[in-house]
Amino acid sequence: MNLASTALLALAMSTDAFAAAVGKGTALQKPRWSEALRTGAIFGVIEAITPLVGWALGYAASSYVKDWDHWIAFTLLTVLGVRMIVAALQAPDEDDAEKPARHGFWLLAITGFATSIDAMAVGVGLAFLDVNILPVAVAIGFTTFIMVTLGVMVGRLLGNIAGRWAEAIGGILLIGIGTAILYEHLAVA
Known part of the structure; x- marks a missing residue:
């Protein structure tokens, strides 16, 4: 996996967390940079760990599916x-409750984990491609940290619509990466 693919994958993996962060930012009363950095750190660490877990699971099973690895990666990335x-594209839920000044750690951790399930699945797919997962996981975690930190502040300014578009773009990037993996394998074969 080259640097450009790693960067695009990290960006794609961070967009759903960005979307969640925009929502978190809109749910707070004027979030400060300290809260945005805290939220970014929680999401970034979780998002870096989950592809490692997925890679370990996928690596354990890779010898059984070596002939189908490119199809598995393509399918996982396309479905995600x-x-x-x-x-x-789904309409966001409206919440009229009072806005808190800060989100609790466990709420952020659960949200971070929920948005990182796709990174775990990507880790599984990357194990089939024999990719060095550590730099990919670090790139995903760091990009998520930056995107979530900015997402909280964007949420303060723009509201929910920016997060929805970012998530759609991330989905398109994932499909593109999956298609490129499949094309690369089929063109060589």
Whole structure:
């Protein structure tokens, strides 16, 4: 996996977390940079760990599916991309409750984990491609940290619509990466 693919994958993996962060930012009363950095750190660490877990699970099973690895990666990335696009197109829920000044740690951790399930699935797919997962996981975690930190502040300014579009773009990027993996394998064969 080259640097450009790693960067695009990290960006794609961070867009659903960005969308959630925009929502978190809109749910707070004028969030400060300290809250945005805290939220970014929680999401970034979780998003870096989940592809490692997925990679370990996929690596354990890779010898059984070596002939189908490119199809598995393509399918996983396409399904995740379509899921992200569909989620982006659904109308956001409106909440009229009082806005808190800060979100609790466990709420952020659970939200971070929920948005990182796709990174775990990507880790599984990357194990089939024999990719060095550590730099990919670090790139995903760091990009998520930046995107979530900015997402909280964007949420303060723009509201929910920016997060929905970011998630749709992330889904399109995932489908593109999956298609490129499949094309690369089929063109060589």
